[in-house]
Amino acid sequence: MSIDMAQFHQVFFEESFEGLDIMESGLLNLDMGDVDSEVINTIFRAAHSIKGGSGTFGFSAVSDYTHVMETLLDEMRDGRRQVTQSAVDVLLGSVDCLREMLSAIQDENDIDEVGVAEHKKALEVELNGGQANSKTVAAEAADPVINEVSTTTGTNANGWKISFCPHADLLKTGNDPVRMFRELSELGDLEVIVDLQGVPQLFDLAPEECHLSWTLILKGDVQREEIDDIFDWVEDECDLSIQALNSGEEPLNTLQSEPSSVVDQAIPAASLAIENPVNSESKKDIPAVAKPAKAEEKKAKAAASTSIRVDTGKIDTLINMVGELVITQSMLSLVGEHFSPDKIDQLKNGLVQLERHTRELQESVMNIRMLPISFVFSRFPRLVHDLSSKLDKKIELKLVGEHTEVDKTVVELISDPLVHLVRNSLDHGIEMPADRIAAGKPEMGTITLEAYHRGGNIVIEVKDDGKGLNKDFLRNKAIEKGLLDPDAVLTDKQCYELIFMAGFSTAEKVTDVSGRGVGMDVVRRNIQSLGGNIEITSNLGFGSTISINLPLTLAILDGQSIAVGKETFIVPLGSIIESIKISDKMVNRVAGKGETFRLRDEYLPIIRIHDIFNVASAKATKLSEGLLVVVDGQGVRCGLFVDDLLGQQQVVIKSLEANYRRVEGVSSATILGDGSVALILDIPGLVRLSNQ
């Protein structure tokens, strides 16, 4: 009898990825001086079960590779080998490599044989005692991030990698990148990868500014001086980094390049460099930078089938609840079978019980979708470890409230924005150690990630004890960039909010960690699309706190039902500011058509729901007959003109797109108590619709 092993693959992959996470956090927790044998045991066990599993399923590449790791770990476990930083780095690199291999197998792609082989060699070198120089090679291989710092001026390099990020005013000084590239191409085989990330929306585009940046790969026997000559004129108007092209940097290039651009992966065979594995961690960690198309593909594939691990305790509660429900149901049917008026009390009691059980059941089903936030937090120690060594900063990461539970969807969607915020804190918030000592602060900076519940919301805070935000600096920068009117009067809060504007970057230097000015606006948009909001408080010289406020679950929404004619719509309660009755006198017309009204010194547009949704049965057509619901949708305020308010209720969100399609002005639908369908309004969409 043959068993179809494929059905177990998914479980194997999930377990293996979990094992890799355990190995990673174990490796990061290893204290060089005083090694805890229990930690090594944990790492060893994880490696061992991956090896066992992959052997069973016939993924020999994975099991062979893990075997080498296991041997190394085994020696450490027995105390035959000293735990050194370089060994840990190699192991960390191997974890990334394994993760890459596993996801390649999962997506039925080919494994990057070359990378794996090189990596395995590094491991074996480490295993065989490791001479001093091979160790450094291995360490470099293990950590692509550190690797970038190494720059050689040697002439024996077989090419150069130039990352060229001109400042916005480069073109005004009469320099033309195209001409420079042409000159470069005369020196050797040139490949140009353009990064379009910085390009603003067409509306915001200033044609005289340069928003592009490039990664150039120049192959051939070229002297560094020749390249320097070409960039001589623009050196002060751009951020330039020139690195010898070890093939080791190649995968990193791929990461940062445009998804569509094809990067020539050919590595000169002569070079003895070690190819880095495409670090899956860092891939996820660069939300602002375009990912290669392949990575996106992978993500899409992974999204197709997801599963969730549920605590057995939760399932037990659920089963208890269902038991209670069954009892109530049988009690009710007994009452119904021989019903007489004197049993009305019994019936009422039963219905009360039924209501309670239904509500509890609903809560515990919701609870199943809840995951501890540590699923998101757990990746940050590695991120901070890698980045702080890259930036030469000393940073301690504190995680608080890791067990706070949030909806699975929130967990999935919050992770990229959080990574961005933490990177920002690392790069801009925390000062260099020397500056910190000068400011009288401890050398070691602290970043705190904290999650807790407040009301029906979850709050996630990213706190740092760095230099804080400088209000005047932000203000000036915004004026300089033309994003703010010089005469504008801003409150502190408004000042901080400037950093959420598209195209706003205060970093004096654009690094590949952050500073391109894309990102914070994306972060805010992502969080708002989850129905949350983001706030900044800052104390100059003492650090900043960014707090994200998110609804606990995305499946249920507090709504206000409104009536327009015979139809019922739901407005998210969170977006309603107030509801008022207005008279014709308060209304002004703009260009004879657009209606506005004045609310406390602010003119707000009126959107007539019956108009834009063509509701024929609307009762109120004169503004004085109906009500105006003042709403705020992602910063845009307006008044929705409706017939009447019906009531507040919690509604279960149902997708319209599952069987139908997206409808402008409507975010989703819900089912009302009488079984009919009501549409949930999407305020920003309504505003767009009424502007058309």
Added chain:
Amino acid sequence: MTQETDIQEEVEETKHSNSVQFLSFTLGEEEYGVDILSVQEIRSWEPVSRIPNVPSYEKGVVNLRGAIVPIIDLRERFNLQHSEYTNLTVVVVLQTILQGRSRTMGVVVDSVSDVNNVDAQLIQSAPDFGTKVSTEFISGLALVDERMLILLDVKKLLKLDGVDDAAKDDNDDES
């Protein structure tokens, strides 16, 4: 006895010849058929929740055991004269896999008539009427008891205009 042999014959027929079963329904004088495997259920008409700013043949959405399902009026979709909905008006709930996920949609028809076995080899392709008559939803014509059955392509029927562009690619793959 004879009945039994009849049934047996019928079973034989379905087994051996390449016959496909179609659910037939009427729209005015015309008789249409859809592959029975794509029919999920048949319901009576009940009021829908209107969706704003969509073509008039997209009547709205209903709650079908917790799922939001759109209802399409086939008469209007095919530019036939609209008729009033009565208690006898029927909604055929169709289901198919589009772009890797299952989609459900209800179509309003005048009445459901029969389930017909049609030999796959006897299905003719739809004649070309030029631009006068749109044949985009028609997968073929079949003769059943001297009546013409217009066979509909459920996948194309369920793909609403402008749903998304990905649908187009999908379509290309299929054709």
